[in-house]
Amino acid sequence: xxxxxxxxxxxxxxxxxxxxxxxxxxxxxxxxxxxxxxxxxxxxxxxxxxxxxxxxxxxxxxxxxxxxxxxxxxxxxxxxxxxxxxxxxxxxxxxxxxxxxxxxxxxxxxxxxxxxxxxxxxxxxxxxxxxxxxxxxxxxxxxxxxxxxxxxxxxxxxxxxxxxxxxxxxxxxxxxxxxxxxxxxxxxxxxxxxxxxxxxxxxxxxxxxxxxxxxxxxxxxxxxxxxxxxxxxxxxxxxxxxxxxxxxxxxxxxxxxxxxxxxxxxxxxxxxxxxxxxx
Numbered sequence: 523x524x525x526x527x528x529x530x531x532x533x534x535x536x537x538x539x540x541x542x543x544x545x546x547x548x549x550x551x552x553x554x555x556x557x558x559x560x561x562x563x564x565x566x567x568x569x570x571x572x573x574x575x576x577x578x579x580x581x582x583x584x585x586x587x588x589x590x591x592x593x594x595x596x597x598x599x600x601x602x603x604x605x606x607x608x609x610x611x612x613x614x615x616x617x618x619x620x621x622x623x624x625x626x627x628x629x630x631x632x633x634x635x636x637x638x639x640x641x642x643x644x645x646x647x648x649x650x651x652x653x654x655x656x657x658x659x660x661x662x663x664x665x666x667x668x669x670x671x672x673x674x675x676x677x678x679x680x681x682x683x684x685x686x687x688x689x690x691x692x693x694x695x696x697x698x699x700x701x702x703x704x705x706x707x708x709x710x711x712x713x714x715x716x717x718x719x720x721x722x723x724x725x726x727x728x729x730x731x732x733x734x735x736x737x738x739x740x741x742x743x744x745x746x747x748x749x750x751x752x753x754x755x756x757x758x759x760x761x762x763x764x765x766x767x768x769x770x771x772x773x774x775x776x777x778x779x780x781x782x783x784x785x786x787x788x789x790x791x792x793x794x795x796x797x798x799x800x801x
Contacts, residue, residue: 528730529554531581531588532720534562535573538781539580542735542765542773545799549762550733551586558727559588563596564712564719580782584792593727595719602714605722605752606662606707612751614669615707617660618650625649637701641740645703662708670695673750676743681731681760683739693743705744721745725754733760737772765799 531547533539551557559581563569581588609615620628628647629638638644651665670676676693680686706715724732724745739761749756764772773780785795 526555526730527553528556528558528728529733530558530560530724530727530729531586531733532560532562532723533577534565534568535570535577536565536568537573538783539577540765540773540780540782541795541799543577544580544584544782544795545765546733546735546762547581547586548584548796548799549760550731554731557586557588558729559592560723560727561592561594561596562716562719563594564602564714564716566596566712569596576783580786583782583786584796593723595723598719598723598726599713601722601726602708602718605718605748606714608752609664609707610662612672614665614672614751615662616651616653616665618646618663618704618706619660620646620649640702641744642702642705645701646705648704651704659710661706661710663704664707666699666702666704669747669751670698673747676746676750678742678746678756679758680739680742681758683736683761684763685736686739686761691742693746698743698747702740702744717741717744717748721748721752721754724757725749725752728755729757731760732757733762735764735772736761737764763801 529550531543531550533543533547561574563574606615622644625644625646628649629644646663650660650663673695675695676698678691678693680688680691682688705717707718708714742759742761746756748754766772767780782795785798
């Protein structure tokens with residue numbers, strides 16, 4: 523691993539950045555030798571150029587600078603396809619034609635004690651795992667049982683999970699199978715997935731430290747799994763506290779009252795907005 527600390531902030535331009543985004547970007551930039559910005563715009567139907575422009579302006583207003591050119595996921599489909607193809611060569615994928623309704627119906631009578639939800643929502647029950655259906659127009663899923671048979675237990679270094687485990691975190695194969703399941707590697711609508719894109723791009727950009735919200739902690743074992751399977755470097759993780767509203771809910775992009783742009787237009791200074799992020 524490089525001796526330099528390389529951090530990144532990777533927003534999706536589907537709305538205006540809010541206080542939580544600003545806190546995440548500032549936390550990542552603090553102490554970084556290199557700070558990179560990545561535009562996670564794989565979902566072209568929801569992403570807007572105006573939001574890309576806005577996030578550049580809002581981050582610069584907070585005093586952040588970053589290296590250029592900025593990586594855009596919409597330009598990297600070939601890299602994601604290659605990663606999925608590699609996993610297919612290893613015999614770890616299968617096509618899935620199930621809709622969300624199909625999955626919900628299949629889980630209407632879950633196995634006793636089995637969790638219903640994982641990092642991606644409802645845990646897929648494996649309906650298409652041995653169906654042998656045509657892959658045309660289908661999503662591509664990871665066969666988790668086969669994957670963890672290769673990797674065994676997974677570990678990652680966690681620096682700052684405020685309400686969870688820190689230090690070296692170990693994740694068992696049973697956890698991956700039961701509580702995460704056969705994740706989607708390539709969605710049928712956009713051709714890839716967040717998990718593939720973020721894992722491939724962190725390696726491409728030489729990210730040594732991944733700083734992001736605590737809400738993404740449960741996705742980290744997925745990314746470590748993909749790093750091991752694809753032979754990619756292992757970064758150190760830091761899952762920071764979340765900025766919450768008055769009711770204790772984490773902020774969402776629909777909460778325009780806490781958008782950085784709203785504070786700017788109200789005449790607040792960057793320093794005053796940063797004070798709002800304090801615990």
